[in-house]
Amino acid sequence: MDIFLQQLINGLTLGSVYAVVALGYTMVYGIIQLINFAHGEVVMIGAMVAFTVITAIAGANTGLPPLAIVLAGVMVAVPVCMAVGYTLERVAYRPLRTAPRLAPLITAIGLSIILQHLAMIIWSRNPIPFPQIITVVPYHVTGHDGGATITNVQIAIIGSSVAIMGGLLALVYRTKLGIAMRATSQNAVIAGLMGININTVIALTFVIGAALAAVAGVMVGTYYGIAQYQMGFLLGLKAFSAAVLGGIGNLAGAMLGGMLLGIIEALGAGYVGDLTNLCQLAGWSTAIAERCVSDPNLTLFGSNYQDVFAFLVLITVLVFRPSGLLGERVSDRA
Amino acid sequence: MESLAALKRHPRAAWVGLLLVGIALAALPFALASIGTAWVRITNLALLFVLLSLGLNIVVGFAGLLDLGYIAFYAVGAYTYALLASPHFGLHLPFWVILPLGAAIACLFGVLLGAPTLKLRGDYLAIVTLGFGEIVRIFMNNLSQPVNITNGPQGITLIDPFRIGEMSFARTDAVLGLAFTGPIKYYYFLVLVVLVIIVINLRLQDSRIGRAWEAIREDEIAARAMGINTRNLKLLAFAMGASFGGVSGGIFAATQGFISPESFVLVESIMVLSMVVLGGMGNIWGVILGAILLSFVPEVLRYTVEPAQRALFGRMLIEPEVIRMLLFGLALVLMMLFRPAGILPSAVRKREFERKVARR
Numbered sequence: 001m002d003i004f005l006q007q008l009i010n011g012l013t014l015g016s017v018y019a020v021v022a023l024g025y026t027m028v029y030g031i032i033q034l035i036n037f038a039h040g041e042v043v044m045i046g047a048m049v050a051f052t053v054i055t056a057i058a059g060a061n062t063g064l065p066p067l068a069i070v071l072a073g074v075m076v077a078v079p080v081c082m083a084v085g086y087t088l089e090r091v092a093y094r095p096l097r098t099a100p101r102l103a104p105l106i107t108a109i110g111l112s113i114i115l116q117h118l119a120m121i122i123w124s125r126n127p128i129p130f131p132q133i134i135t136v137v138p139y140h141v142t143g144h145d146g147g148a149t150i151t152n153v154q155i156a157i158i159g160s161s162v163a164i165m166g167g168l169l170a171l172v173y174r175t176k177l178g179i180a181m182r183a184t185s186q187n188a189v190i191a192g193l194m195g196i197n198i199n200t201v202i203a204l205t206f207v208i209g210a211a212l213a214a215v216a217g218v219m220v221g222t223y224y225g226i227a228q229y230q231m232g233f234l235l236g237l238k239a240f241s242a243a244v245l246g247g248i249g250n251l252a253g254a255m256l257g258g259m260l261l262g263i264i265e266a267l268g269a270g271y272v273g274d275l276t277n278l279c280q281l282a283g284w285s286t287a288i289a290e291r292c293v294s295d296p297n298l299t300l301f302g303s304n305y306q307d308v309f310a311f312l313v314l315i316t317v318l319v320f321r322p323s324g325l326l327g328e329r330v331s332d333r334a
Numbered sequence: 335m336e337s338l339a340a341l342k343r344h345p346r347a348a349w350v351g352l353l354l355v356g357i358a359l360a361a362l363p364f365a366l367a368s369i370g371t372a373w374v375r376i377t378n379l380a381l382l383f384v385l386l387s388l389g390l391n392i393v394v395g396f397a398g399l400l401d402l403g404y405i406a407f408y409a410v411g412a413y414t415y416a417l418l419a420s421p422h423f424g425l426h427l428p429f430w431v432i433l434p435l436g437a438a439i440a441c442l443f444g445v446l447l448g449a450p451t452l453k454l455r456g457d458y459l460a461i462v463t464l465g466f467g468e469i470v471r472i473f474m475n476n477l478s479q480p481v482n483i484t485n486g487p488q489g490i491t492l493i494d495p496f497r498i499g500e501m502s503f504a505r506t507d508a509v510l511g512l513a514f515t516g517p518i519k520y521y522y523f524l525v526l527v528v529l530v531i532i533v534i535n536l537r538l539q540d541s542r543i544g545r546a547w548e549a550i551r552e553d554e555i556a557a558r559a560m561g562i563n564t565r566n567l568k569l570l571a572f573a574m575g576a577s578f579g580g581v582s583g584g585i586f587a588a589t590q591g592f593i594s595p596e597s598f599v600l601v602e603s604i605m606v607l608s609m610v611v612l613g614g615m616g617n618i619w620g621v622i623l624g625a626i627l628l629s630f631v632p633e634v635l636r637y638t639v640e641p642a643q644r645a646l647f648g649r650m651l652i653e654p655e656v657i658r659m660l661l662f663g664l665a666l667v668l669m670m671l672f673r674p675a676g677i678l679p680s681a682v683r684k685r686e687f688e689r690k691v692a693r694r
Contacts, residue, residue: 035457095671102400103670105457106611109402109604110666117659121652233600237468240461304476311465318462319450 015262040236085210247327411583440580489594614676
């Protein structure tokens with residue numbers, strides 16, 4: 001039970017990062033029906049920039065509290081990522097808005113490669129470690145020692161992602177910009193006739209998504225304690241899977257999908273080893289029984305298959321419920 | 335294809351042309367070998383990429399299904415060959431058994447991927463195929479336990495070369511005073527396979543199936559309304575593309591003698607896609623041109639960028655590999671922005687991109 005609870009907490013932490021990244025995918029998709037393939041790369045750039053700033057401040061021995069240093073990192077990373085997001089939209093997506101579907105997808109792949117390798121040139125091939133400024137404090141959840149714990153970093157990640165989601169919902173449903181965004185997503189032409197500047201609204205959507213990506217980059221970097229130029233790819237894919245799971249284009253869906261995917265992944269990685277332990281079949285086959293004597297962990301699939309779960313979820317959802325858990329719109333065909 | 339039609343009116347000119355091309359293709363490896371055997375190997379790799387691009391062209395160019403996990407089929411073919419012709423399992427089957435088998439298994443994987451994703455729209459399909467490619471790679475990396483099948487990240491070594499009777503493709507034989515080295519033998523084999531596949535592609539393109547694929551690509555609903563069985567034809571596109579990938583994978587394993595999951599990463603899929611896009615989706619000659627261009631770019635870079643950087647800065651600042659990837663990325667973006675139909679566009683594609691109608 002303790003292990004279960006621990007995996008649940010870890011999954012929730014990772015899930016809230018996925019959720020924040022997934023929001024970026026789902027916002028862009030909702031408004032122009034485009035998968036922003038380079039979104040994962042924006043997350044990576046956010047993490048890289050923030051790490052550089054944090055390392056610089058921490059190295060200068062300013063005596064600032066750790067939280068302030070991390071916040072400073074975020075403050076620098078967010079505008080940088082916003083600029084990257086805007087550039088992506090302006091250079092690669094806007095000219096192709098009316099082109100056949102494959103065209104913007106291919107430019108997005110191209111940009112993703114370019115961003116990755118530029119980052120590699122700037123920050124080198126090697127992983128950048130997060131400076132040791134935060135003392136990780138575990139709190140016991142179950143009340144007794146040795147049980148499941150939640151650390152202050154985990155609390156901060158879950159808390160800030162919930163706050164971000166709340167803020168985004170308020171933005172979309174309570175402000176004038178939000179109304180413009182929703183109008184554009186329903187019908188861009190009519191929204192334009194109503195006096196909304198479509199180009200600005202779409203660009204802002206990209207910029208907001210990129211800002212979220214920057215924050216997510218800092219979160220995931222802090223959680224794993226490491227940032228690398230390739231980190232955006234898999235994270236982006238998983239977040240996209242989360243967005244699809246929740247119903248792409250649907251904000252609440254992205255959050256739900258992100259959390260669920262995080263939990264599925266953590267529980268899956270935690271239990272797949274036990275579930276596929278061949279030693280349970282020792283009674284059936286003497287060959288297995290013999291091997292289990294020397295190796296009690298004779299598992300078919302270990303936790304190194306963790307990354308497969310996101311894809312399996314993605315494929316399952318797309319096959320059985322392409323509109324996702326909360327999505328109402330049936331995925332149309334082009 | 336007006337030029338082909340013109341040639342049909344002058345059959346003798348066509349035959350002379352074919353003969354000249356044939357002589358050039360036959361003489362090429364010896365000319366390259368005189369510069370260095372490395373160039374024959376590079377040409378072989380380029381020919382493998384031509385094969386791969388032609389396979390992907392069926393899926394992306396003809397049927398319009400964006401497949402980002404294409405390299406998985408290449409991997410399946412390569413692993414089929416490696417497992418059945420290496421000391422790993424102690425099996426040493428001849429290549430004419432394994433290559434068709436590899437094609438068949440890759441074909442099966444193609445159907446396996448195609449079946450659940452048939453209903454998906456273009457961009458969803460891209461992501462799912464990408465995920466599929468990653469799943470295959472993760473399995474290759476981890477299927478060394480509990481039973482050692484793929485030997486994990488270490489890969490499989492000592493893979494048999496092709497053998498026809500007593501003639502091994504790994505040895506040098508002298509025929510009529512010419513030294514037929516291993517790479518040169520593979521070159522001839524590859525040229526033969528490429529020619530066969532070009533003919534298959536050309537025949538497919540103008541066939542009932544090819545026209546049906548084109549219709550599906552242009553408008554799936556309309557295609558179905560015209561009585562085309564879209565499900566079967568899309569599956570067929572996946573299966574055919576996959577089997578070409580499987581064949582090239584088998585040849586790759588034999589020429590290299592060593593394979594590991596590292597050869598089958600996403601970047602390779604994207605590289606093949608770049609070749610198809612750059613050359614001109616749907617146009618066989620364009621795709622071949624794209625594959626040859628992009629296969630030789632890294633080699634050219636290796637011989638120019640490195641010395642240039644050393645001369646300018648005294649050391650290497652940016653590895654040629656990185657520059658190559660940056661160029662690939664840039665090529666994808668610029669092509670889509672300025673010449674979306676490719677260097678040698680297919681007539682239909684060109685029309686489609688020039689029309690520039692919103693298709694949502």
